[in-house]
Amino acid sequence: MPAAGLSIAVEEIFLFRDLFRCLIQGRTAFLVRIAALVLVIALALVLAGCGSKPSIRTHGPGVDEPYVVKGKKYYPLLSAEGYEEEGMASWYGPGFHGRLTSSGEKYDQNALTAAHTILPFQSEIEVTNLRNGRSVIVRINDRGPFARSRVIDLSRAAAIRLDMIGTGTTRVRLRHVGSSPAAAAPVPREPVEGIFYIQVGAFGDRRNAAAAVRTARRMGMQADIQPGKRLLRVVLGPWQDLNTANDNLWRVRDRFPQAFVVSEED
Numbered sequence: 469m470p471a472a473g474l475s476i477a478v479e480e481i482f483l484f485r486d487l488f489r490c491l492i493q494g495r496t497a498f499l500v501r502i503a504a505l506v507l508v509i510a511l512a513l514v515l516a517g518c519g520s521k522p523s524i525r526t527h528g529p530g531v532d533e534p535y536v537v538k539g540k541k542y543y544p545l546l547s548a549e550g551y552e553e554e555g556m557a558s559w560y561g562p563g564f565h566g567r568l569t570s571s572g573e574k575y576d577q578n579a580l581t582a583a584h585t586i587l588p589f590q591s592e593i594e595v596t597n598l599r600n601g602r603s604v605i606v607r608i609n610d611r612g613p614f615a616r617s618r619v620i621d622l623s624r625a626a627a628i629r630l631d632m633i634g635t636g637t638t639r640v641r642l643r644h645v646g647s648s649p650a651a652a653a654p655v656p657r658e659p660v661e662g663i664f665y666i667q668v669g670a671f672g673d674r675r676n677a678a679a680a681v682r683t684a685r686r687m688g689m690q691a692d693i694q695p696g697k698r699l700l701r702v703v704l705g706p707w708q709d710l711n712t713a714n715d716n717l718w719r720v721r722d723r724f725p726q727a728f729v730v731s732e733e734d
Contacts, residue, residue: 534710537614543710543729548591548608550718551644553725555619557595558637559627560612569610576623583610583621586728590648595620596641597630604629607648663732664713665705668724670696677702683723689716703730 534543545551561577569575571589587593587608596603606626613621620642622630632638668684668691671677677693677700684691684704694701704720704727707713713729720727 535611537611540614541731542585542611543714543731544586545588545714546711548587548593548644548647551587551591551593551642552721553619553642554598555640555642555726556617556637557597557620557622557630557632557640558613558615558618559622559624559632561624561627571609573609575610578625579623580604580606580626580629581609581623582606582626583612584608584619585611585614587644588647591644592646592648593620594643594645595622595626595630596643597632598639598641600631602630605645662710663706663708664710665703665707665730665732666713666717666720666727667701667703667730668720668727669702670699671702672699674700680724684720687720687723689720706732 534541536542560583564575565577567575569581569583575581582593582595584591584593589608591608592605593608594603594605604626606622610621613619618637620640622632624633627633630638630640669677669680671680674693680702681691681693684702689704691702691704694703704716705713707716710729717727717729
């Protein structure tokens, strides 16, 4: 190869080398800028998380409208007049003190309050410990408990009155005695339409389920057995709106104290 040609070839090699270096340096700078941007965003998210409020107890909304917890739909009653129920009570305290309840007020573990899944907010409920006969009147201001075996979640102060702090749970009787003066008059609402049933029980033994069906039918109710994965559900109905289902719920409470309203999608 002539010397002139060799010289040009060498110059071209050095030129491509310099161009390659520029490309590499430019790409590196671009990647550095991207990494810095990602770092800034991540830091902002961390700082935002540090300034946010701690998670609070999961409940329904602050108004007495139907709500869903753990896939189950609950239908708060428009009125608690005449309400009676028996079941297991639990209590909650220090871990929730000062946090917002479902009614929008702050939870005070030293006040005589309680959580219930369907009783209207501000309902005053007499709770009697069936193990020792002690009673206390509490005001409903929260939603819960959502454990199947429990009917009410009491404040620490109420649990002390019932002498159940040590045991944690106890069997109780609930009875509506009035409403707090702070309670606002119920706001009329349009009937919630759909297909609603009253579940009066869930049984592992078909004979017990059949007995519940016979009892309900003697009360003039349409009753059927719905097979589940493990249990047989006995349901009454159906009805075309929630208000009618709730009206019929009161008719069967004496015979089926654990009965509650469910919708077709439940």
